[in-house]
Amino acid sequence: MATALPATAAPCRLPLSQRRPPGTTPLPSLLRAPTFRCYSGSSVACSCSPRPPPAVPAEQRGGGAGQATSPEGTVRIIAVVGQGTISPIKDTPWEEVMRHTADRLKWVDEGFEMLVFTDNSIEHDNLRKELSCCDMLVNVAITNQDSVQCLINNSKDISNVICFQSSPSLLNKLGGTYVQYTGEEDMFGKLASIGKPSVTKESAEVLKTISNAWERHNSDDIRFCLLVVVNAYIRPVAMLKNLRAKGLSTLSCMIKNCGPQILNCLFDPSCRKALQCLNSCSPTDQVCNYRCIASYESPYLEAFSLCVLQKNNCLDLNAEIPNKPNVIPLTMFRERKLSHEIAEDLFVGWLDSMEWSWRVAAGQNPAYDQFPCQYQLFYRGKAKGSFWYEPVFQVKTLEEKLVWRRRRYRVRRASTPGTFYFSVLDNGVVSKEFWTIVDVAEDFSWGLFHYHGAAQAAGLSYTGAVLVTPDGSYPDVDNPRLASALEKCGIKKWELYMVDNSCCMGAPLGIPEGSKLHHQISPGKETGVLQRRPCIYLQQQMTLVTTCNVEQASSSPM
Secondary structure: OOOOOOOOOOOOOOOOOOOOOOOOOOOEEEEOOOEOOOOOOOOOOOOOOOOOOOOOOHHHHHOOOOOOOOOOOOEEEEEEEOOOOEEEOOOOOOHHHHHHHHHHHHOOOOOEEEEEEEEEHOOOOHHEEEEEOOOEEEEEOOOOOOHHHHHHHHHHOOEEEEEEEEOOOOOOEOOOOEHHHHOOOOOOOOOOEEEEHHHHHHHHHHHHHHHHHHHHHHHHHHHHHHHHHHHHHHHOHHHHHHOOOOHHHHHHHHHHHHHHHHHHHHOHHHHHHHHHHHHOOOOOHHHHHHHHHHHHOOHHHHHHHHHHHHHHOOOOOOOOOOOOOOEEEEEEOOOOOOHHHHHHHHHHHOOOOOOOOOOEEEEOOOOOOOOOEEEEEEOOOOOOOOOOEEHHHHHHHOOOHHHHHEEEEEEEEEEEEEEEEEEEEEEEEEEEEEEEEEEOOOOOEEEEEEEEEEEHHHHHEEEEEEEOOOOOOOOOOOHHHHHHHHHOOOOOOOOEOOOOOOOOOOOOOOOOOOEEEEOOOOOOOOOOOOHHHHHHHHHHHHHHHHHHHHHHHHHHOO
C-alpha cells in the first residue's frame, strides 16, 4: 500500500530531485534537501552578539526558499577536531575537511559562521570564549580523555552539541535535550529521553537524518548535517525550511487538482514503491530521495509530479539558482579569445571521432554526479541557433538492477561566452541550470564543467561540477592547470567522486539525424590524444567485457 500520499495532516512528501549526472533534473520528491555553507576560521576571538531567537516549529515558519540572507542574525558554530586525525574522505585531515566545510557554509548564508579548532588548543582562552557564545558545538574525532573532559566542562550551557567519531563520553544534545550514545543502532545510538519526552520523536528523526548523511562521507553531506541542526533548533535555513508540505492546504490542492494522477500512481506497483521509498527518507535528504526516484522511475510518477508540483505547486515551494560560488569561465582557447561558437565546440568535444562528446571521469555532487557510465552528447540542432545536451547514464536501482537513463536539455547561450542556460522537463518537473566551462585542455584530454541549478516547483537548489575526458579515465592528478580549475570552483580534489566506468556496454547513444557538430574548432588528429590512448583504451574495453561477463555469470542462477 502506498502511504506516501496525503494520509492525514501529516507532512506529505513528494518525489524529489530527479537530478542526474549534470543532465538529469531534480524531481520533487515528497522531500527536499539543500546544500549549505559556513565560515571557516582560526582561533580568533569573537565578540558575542545577541543570539538569534529560538527556533520556531517548521509548520509555523514562513518565507521562501533560495534566499541567501540572514535576517535573523548570525549563527555561531564551533568545530573541535582531534589534532592530526584523518577522515575517511580519501584520508584527508579532519581539520582541512572542517575548514573547507566552513567556507562552503558561507556560500549559502553569510550569517553562518563556523570556527575550527584542534583539541590541542582546548585550554586556550580564545576557544573557551567562543564556546561561551556559540549556538552549536561539533566534536569530530575527539578521543583524548583530557580533551573530552575539558569539552564536557565547557559545553554545559550549549544547547546543541553533535559528536562524530568521538569518545562515547561526549553526549549529543539537541535543543537542550541530551541524546545518549549507547553504541547500538546507528552511530548516535539509541535516543534517551532525558528531560523532554515530547521532543524525543523529532530529535530521533533529526539524528537519523544526520547519521545517514554523515556515513556517506562527503563534504556536501557534512555541511548538510550542520544545516539540519541549525534549521531544526536554531533558526530556519532558507533552503530547507519550505521543503515540507503545508498540511491541509497541500492535501486539498492535491485532491482537487490531481485525483486521477494520485490514484494511477497508487495502483501502479513501481510508482507506489517510489512513494513508499520517499517516505522512508528525510524530507531534506536529496541523496536518499533521488535513489528512490531513479530506482522506481515511471510514467505514472512523472504524471503525479507534473500535476502536484509543476502545474499546481501544491506544496507551495520555490527555489532560485544559487549565485555562489562565483565561477569564472575560460576566456582563451588555443590562443584565441573564447567566443560563443568556440565554447559550443568545446562542449561538442569528441563527438565527431567517437559516439559521444565526453565521458565523465569524476563529479562533485554526491546526489547527482556519481552515476556509473556517464556519457555526454552535445550537438547543434536542425533549427538555426539550437543547441542540445543529452546525458546518458546508468543507474543501479535499490533492487540491484542496472538500467540506462537519458535526458534532453535545451541549451541557450548566456551573455558571457563560456556560460550557458540549460533547461529540461525531467520526471514532471522543470529544472533550470547555469553552466560554466571552467577549462578545457588544449588537446581535449580533459575538461571541467561547473553548474548551478534549481527545480523551482520542487523547492530544490543545487551546485556541482563534472570532470570529463574522452574515455572516462582520470587525468593526471598532478596537473597544475587542473588544480587551478578546481580551485576556481572552490572544489578540493578529495571532494571528487570517481565514476564507475567498468561495465558500460549497451549505452543508448546516438543523436538525431541532421544534427550538426563543430563550427570552428575540434580535437583534431593533431592533438595526439587518440594516438596516445588507443592501445590502452582497447585493453580497457577488453578487460571490461571480461569483468562484466564474470559479474553477470556470478549473478546468474546455477
